Amino acid sequence: MDHHSLIEIEAVSKHYGPARDGVLALRDVSLRIRAGEFLSIIGPSGCGKSTLLKMIGDLLAPSAGRIVVNGKTPEAARRARECGIVFQTPTLMEWRSVAQNIELPLEIVGAPRAERQQRANALLDLIRLREFAARFPGELSAGMQMQVSIARALAFRPAILLMDEPFGALDEITRERLGRELLDLWTKTRVTIVFITHSVPEAVRLSDRVAVMSPRPGRIERVLAIDLPRPRSAATRDLPRYWELLREVRAALGLNEPK
Amino acid sequence: MDHHSLIEIEAVSKHYGPARDGVLALRDVSLRIRAGEFLSIIGPSGCGKSTLLKMIGDLLAPSAGRIVVNGKTPEAARRARECGIVFQTPTLMEWRSVAQNIELPLEIVGAPRAERQQRANALLDLIRLREFAARFPGELSAGMQMQVSIARALAFRPAILLMDEPFGALDEITRERLGRELLDLWTKTRVTIVFITHSVPEAVRLSDRVAVMSPRPGRIERVLAIDLPRPRSAATRDLPRYWELLREVRAALGLNEPK
Amino acid sequence: MRTLDWNSEMRLPTFVRAHIQYILIPFALGLFLLLWETIIIVNRFPAFILPTPREVAHSFGANWQSGIFPRHLAITLFEIGLGFSIAFTFATSVGYLLAKSPLLEKIVSPYLIATQAIPIVAIAPLIIIWINTGSVQNALIAALITFFPMLVNTIIGVRSVREEYRALMRSYAANRWQVFAKLEVPAALPIFLGGVRVGITLAVIGVIVVELMWADRGLGFLINFAQGHLDTPLLFATVAALSAMAIGLYLTVVFIEKIILRWRRSVQ
Amino acid sequence: MRTLDWNSEMRLPTFVRAHIQYILIPFALGLFLLLWETIIIVNRFPAFILPTPREVAHSFGANWQSGIFPRHLAITLFEIGLGFSIAFTFATSVGYLLAKSPLLEKIVSPYLIATQAIPIVAIAPLIIIWINTGSVQNALIAALITFFPMLVNTIIGVRSVREEYRALMRSYAANRWQVFAKLEVPAALPIFLGGVRVGITLAVIGVIVVELMWADRGLGFLINFAQGHLDTPLLFATVAALSAMAIGLYLTVVFIEKIILRWRRSVQ
């Protein structure tokens, strides 16, 4: 066994609902994610990406197969608070202000009030929504809500970040800025990131490896190593290898043209 | 006055909440949308795109300014069922099956059952989710839900389609396929489409014009005519003009590099 | 999401867990009867204070066979059914109006609440003079107490309908009836049915209270009569019948709820 | 979204619309009093059947000044407060447990429903023998009827918490208390408070019913006394006081609701 793999997914299947009538979402998926790795998952809608992420985070149990997170069962890992999750929908508590939503995980960890506020402010600055600190989620646009939910996941400095299409609802500028911030954070803290996205360039730009999934019932079709030099910057896009990888990922996805 | 403009937005502002404490979402926005036009709106998160769309659809009232839809007030236009709306979130009724959700607008229009079912099946084929017809929205992935909500908006053949980031949650293949289907539909029926997106290539590929908005409080920064030949196809991307326009839109958005 | 329920009662095999109620419910019933017997033995209560379950069962059997029980039961059931129907109709229609118009709610609700606070005993002569007595009247008065929880839950249910759904219906220019039938009813149902659970239970006690007051028929009368004759076994048999009725009606509502809210299960 | 409310009562200027209740509520009250007087005039009811509002007000004034009213009112208020508190505590704690465990609900709910169907009159002897009579006991018995709507709405409220929120809390490995305090309480509040509205109203009538039965103090006693002495104006004054109390308590709940659920307004 690879001693560096932090997350091990072995022959995992997931079947929703009753045996006869349900949906087979994932079939026999195996994947190892190394400690400190930035792994992107990309695949068609409904192929089981979110399902896989939830199973790593112990929010769903596999129907078959085994998942190990940092040497523990997903449940033990969850209880040890190894994973921070960004859900595909913002999932903000509508009765809490924006700042309070960001503070929520810190409250649960038991961080002192001063630290919570300071951290929330720092994160609000990061997503440039400081002036919305006291507003309720219902007063934000969809993209703003998603950013708050990203900030919330960052609040609590987990060892593993599971991010389900975090930038899907964002415009390109914000998307790139937050991507840079994420890389920055990753470089500094060597957090392990599992990142679901529909954007091939984004996957290539950010990741160490890209896992490409097949349509439902999902399987891992290919895992591509992104051997672009770090740190990545705007200049990365000038490398021919970048374009090559883009094309490779697109090909793996079954997309015809390079762009 | 331009006699061909179907939707006229004149000096519209929108202020949410109390005068003192609220949010100014839109300031002094003017825009004319011609009959049969495919207009994309692009702009940073929180700039008021959804707000503008809702005002056209008479789901919100402007704080100042005037909107005319097909010669009527937005309210009259709504009552005449001129607009079909795809909301930014799927907004499927969780107690209705997928097929029933698609049939909802037809039920309200009073279409006979047979027609409803036939239309729902056709649309389910379009989004390739026929096998999910009898399932409930909670059993779909986020992207699948969004596709159902697009199908629902198409069910009832309105004169104007207001689409708020309909493809945001979709993978590239589905996105392109549905984009092609949409253009197809548009070509055949000459429906007027107002299309919000965060994807510059998508906006350029699909539209007659692209309206670029500034950050909140939103204004229309520039309106670019996309003078690419129709019908558009994969080959459109080979035209230098396509890349030029891409660059122009990106510049208008304040994005530095062309790719 | 099955595994989300980390309060799932026990770590038992699925089969046992799925059927455990069939063991535990009779067990709880047995425990209850045992407790009852124990109380009698410890306190040395004579039958006219607290009869044994066996005495109660015997009285029930005897009065059932003599036809006394079925007759009164039928009357009370009829009154409950009628009272509940009246209350249901009123609660849903008025509740809907009030949910839609906060102004109307402000104006009307004090009067509705007042009806809840007036003991019927206090206005009995007026009731008798105006509407007379009889089964229909009993039902009407029972409806007075029955409607309120349904009214409140109708209001809360209708107000809980998500704004996005309303926007959707509005974009279709759905008329009021369509908004009501296709959106508000299904969306408000889970909350509304909670009101029905309470309402159906209050209908039982409401009818009994009225029957206790002036009826010469029905289980309320029978309670009164048994009390007057210190026939405590009959009293308890009647109370047991009442309880069984209330439980039965409640479970019926829960059952209907299960059917109507099927979609909820499939989501989780 | 203000304009979404296309049932907004009238197309009046905003100022008038915002303050129209201050015109309409006294108007409705006036109408009510007028109706009352008319009924008396038309039916020629003597005061011992239905006194005029003026006679009632006079009786109220006289008994207030003599100190009779304040004394009984204070006792009843105390009993209502105590009864409601007991019911609240029980309903929230047991309701929460039952919400979390459908199995427990299946086992326990028949017994809880049975308590709702038993007329207190029927078990009065047991109550007197076991727990005696007195303010605390009255409150306890009133709590029996008060708790049920709160219990049901607690269950429905807790069960209505969206699964995504639970997943979120679970991902933080939040403990039970945190899930309860930070998620379930705020999420269930809108529904739960509906139960409180009904509960507080039932607490009033519950206490009165018990006081009518055997108390020598409180507004229930006063009703009984007035009835025994054919003092119908006093009877109606007491009923009016009761109604006012119920309305006041209800509006207090609504007010608290408004404060707690502030976030709802800001969204719409």
Add this chain to the structure above:
Amino acid sequence: AGEPTPAPLPLPPPPPPTKAPVATAVPTAAPTAASNEINVVMGYIPNVQFAPWYVAQSKGYFAEAGLRVKFNWGFEVDGVKLVGVNQADFAMLGGDQVLQAREKNIPLVYVANYYNGFPIVVVSLKEKKIEKAQDLVGKKIGLPAFWGATYTGWRALLYGANIKESDVKTQDVGFAQVAALSQGVVDAVAGYANNEPVQLRLQGKEVNVMRVADYSRLVGIGLVTSEKMIAEKPHVVRGIVAALMRGVQYSIDNPSDALAITIQNIPEAGGTNLRTTDAVLKATIDLWKSPHPGYVDPAAWAASYKFMKDAGFIKADFDVTKAYTNKFVP
């Protein structure tokens, strides 16, 4: 349902008019529709103590007088009000109720006596040795309410025996008098002569019974109507009083027949309750027995009035003689 075989057992009896939740009769029928139907508010639930009514009904005594009588069950006080506004024609009420009504200008008139003497008693277990009124001092007495006939009777007892209210502890025990007494919650309870003592005896308890009638001349329960009725339809009053008195006499003379007729009307009173019904009937017969059935001595009315006044039940002065008449008594 109920076969009328009078069992020759020692029997348990049922109770008479008390207060709230149990209660009295109430009339139905709009006065117009009921022009030839006579509504009587019975003041309690259906019970063997109304045997004379059932007898008069089934033996056709009412019909002979050209009357159709409808019994209404509900609250006693409501009977006062309903007859007071002519919504009901007659009610069964105690003399105390009539006096209280007259004070409020409710024009009721007591036209025939039904229970000779006030039917309230104070019952205690024999071992408590409470035999005369003075023995009550310092004891705790359970009352069903602090108003109504039982309370009035209780006060009349204290008044007649010259005992201060404050010398005796009282507790409102609602309808649970028998239970409260037998379980020792109180030392004695006030109740109806044909109810609580009968039931306690049926439960095998030995009891002492202290009759209010021995200490006071309060007027017992009787038939009451309105002044309007007397003025407009005296023949109806006369007819109903006569028929009722025949019923009373028949019940006294043929108790087993009366029992059978009652059970025909109230099947519940038979079956498991037959013993009780029979014992109550026997105790009630004692209350019916009178040297001059239906008649009340004006002196008793004067004494009642004086007591009610002294005890504070009534405050205003009025003419007692208007509260009753013996002219319809056969």
